[in-house]
Amino acid sequence: MGSGTVTEVFLAFLQLGMTCFGGxxxxxxxxxxxxxxxxxxxxxxxxxxxxxxxxxxxxxxxxKLGFVLGLLRAGWTGxxxxxxxxxxxxxxxxxxxAALLPKLSGPxxxxxxxxxxxxxxxxxxxxxxxxxxxxxxxxxxxxxxxVTAAIVLVVGQAWVQLLxxxxxxxxxxxxCRSVRPDFEGNFALRYGTRTGxxxxxxFAVLLVGLPLAAHGHHRGLLxxxxxxxxxxxxxxxxxxxxxPLLQDAVVxxxxxxxxxxxxxxxxxxxxPGPMFALSAYLGARLPGDDGGLPGASVALIATFLPGFLxxxxxxxxWSALAAHPAAAxxxxxxxxxxxxxxxxxxxxxxxxxxxxxxxxxxxxxLGWLVLARWRASALLVVLICMSSSVIVALx
Numbered sequence: 443m444g445s446g447t448v449t450e451v452f453l454a455f456l457q458l459g460m461t462c463f464g465g466x467x468x469x470x471x472x473x474x475x476x477x478x479x480x481x482x483x484x485x486x487x488x489x490x491x492x493x494x495x496x497x498x499x500x501x502x503x504x505x506k507l508g509f510v511l512g513l514l515r516a517g518w519t520g521x522x523x524x525x526x527x528x529x530x531x532x533x534x535x536x537x538x539x540a541a542l543l544p545k546l547s548g549p550x551x552x553x554x555x556x557x558x559x560x561x562x563x564x565x566x567x568x569x570x571x572x573x574x575x576x577x578x579x580x581x582x583x584x585x586x587x588x589v590t591a592a593i594v595l596v597v598g599q600a601w602v603q604l605l606x607x608x609x610x611x612x613x614x615x616x617x618c619r620s621v622r623p624d625f626e627g628n629f630a631l632r633y634g635t636r637t638g639x640x641x642x643x644x645f646a647v648l649l650v651g652l653p654l655a656a657h658g659h660h661r662g663l664l665x666x667x668x669x670x671x672x673x674x675x676x677x678x679x680x681x682x683x684x685x686p687l688l689q690d691a692v693v694x695x696x697x698x699x700x701x702x703x704x705x706x707x708x709x710x711x712x713x714p715g716p717m718f719a720l721s722a723y724l725g726a727r728l729p730g731d732d733g734g735l736p737g738a739s740v741a742l743i744a745t746f747l748p749g750f751l752x753x754x755x756x757x758x759x760w761s762a763l764a765a766h767p768a769a770a771x772x773x774x775x776x777x778x779x780x781x782x783x784x785x786x787x788x789x790x791x792x793x794x795x796x797x798x799x800x801x802x803x804x805x806x807x808l809g810w811l812v813l814a815r816w817r818a819s820a821l822l823v824v825l826i827c828m829s830s831s832v833i834v835a836l837x
Contacts, residue, residue: 446483446515448523454481455508455527461821462504462528462714467787468562469504469716471569473511475813479572483515486576488629494776495760497607500677501749502718505529509750510757517632521754525746532715533722533742536706549835557805557831559796561824564809566788571814574781582617583778586610590782595790606779614775621774623765634758641755645748649675663732663740666697670721670744677718677749688724698727721745805830 458476462469470493477483484492496506505528512524578584590606614621652668669691677687692698706723713719725741726733763769797803808830809823 446520448516448519451512451516451520452523452527455512455524456531457821458508459528459531459715461824463558463561463565463824465562465717465787466502466504467784468565468569470507471565471573471784473504473507474569474572477511480817483511490573490577490777490780491629491760491764491773493780494773495756496753497776497780499749499752499756501674501752502677502716502746505716505718505746506749506753510753513754513757514629514631521750525750529715529719529742529746532710532713532719533738535713536710536719536723550832553832553835554828556796556802557828558824559792560802560806560827560831561809563788563792563796563806564813564823564827566784566792567806567810568813570781570784570788573784577777577781580618580620583614583774583781586613586617586775586778587782587785589613590779591785591789594783594786598790603783606782607776610775610779610782611772612775614771614773614778615768618771618774621771623767623770629757629761631758638755638758641751645675645751645755648751649748663736666725666728666732666737667740667744669695670725670741671748673721674718674745675748688720692724692728697729698724702727718745801834805834 454476458469458472462472474489478486478489492507492510496503496510499506505525508524508528509521513521516523574584574587578587590610593606593609594602648671652664652671656662656665656668673687673691689703693700693703703724706720706727710717710720710723719742721741721744722738725737725739726735728737728741764773796806805827809827812818812823812826
């Protein structure tokens with residue numbers, strides 16, 4: 443698992459950064475396909491353990507998972523390479539896409555954007571089948587997944603994800619009696635618990651110290667860094683959860699106009715990569731000389747940093763925790779919750795927003811077949827779904 447090179451990690455995540463449409467759920471599915479099925483960087487069980495860990499912590503779920511996969515494959519430089527490669531395409535595209543967004547209001551542009559929704563639908567459907575086999579192999583875990591999906595769909599609030607994760611842990615303790623500690627899920631780390639404690643301490647110091655250092659400032663990169671770091675530290679659930687937090691951070695104090703924020707949000711829907719890359723767009727829109735490249739760089743790093751510090755800090759303790767029978771059962775329950783969250787996302791927002799008739803179902807099914815039967819690249823799915831959607835619009 444730790445025998446790779448930084449170049450290998452960078453190129454793998456650069457490809458994903460250019461093709462991962464559909465939000466964090468679709469990203470996780472493509473990560474599993476790429477690093478478990480195709481590259482064999484981690485086993486199915488190890489991937490499940492890492493995915494479960496990332497559900498616990500705030501920050502962008504797919505980016506945290508990518509950071510850890512790069513860390514395990516090629517050390518700290520591999521982790522940084524994974525972050526840069528996966529985030530760079532979307533961060534760069536968001537600079538120019540907002541200006542082009544009005545030109546995509548015609549039939550062809552709207553059809554192309556609709557095709558991206560069908561890509562996400564096909565990818566998540568493919569992932570749901572594969573992950574349910576590994577994370578829900580028995581009736582008790584399938585029941586946990588089913589209840590999770592029902593709760594998420596009925597409540598429809600971002601905070602409910604934290605609730606169902608806790609409920610899944612408790613349900614796993616009670617229902618998953620047959621689960622034993624998963625020693626295959628252990629990770630060969632290049633650092634120990636002392637480094638883990640230092641990383642967690644760094645997170646705590648920044649969380650407390652940045653507001654104190656920025657107190658009394660009305661402008662400046664330090665104040666902006668504090669706002670974006672706080673946003674990243676509070677964004678449990680990742681993905682679209684970060685949007686209202688970013689809005690409160692930059693629109694409410696008047697740093698970015700509501701119109702500019704909404705333009706960036708619209709652009710973020712149509713580019714690949716993590717939703718958190720929207721922070722680069724917002725950083726570039728900051729007032730005065732703090733905007734542009736300096737603001738974009740500070741905003742991007744500050745938003746992602748909390749999740750990276752936490753996941754890297756907790757990882758040395760994770761294998762020891764998973765070795766306890768009770769913890770193993772709780773982790774199994776949380777793994778089933780992940781499947782339930784995936785199933786809920788497949789219906790809403792993906793099915794609800796993407797499927798308008800039988801033709802859309804056919805296009806999404808074609809995308810699924812490309813992934814499931816032909817084992818083709820996700821880029822081919824993007825091309826097929828987008829071109830099919832445009833052709834249908836022109837008929």
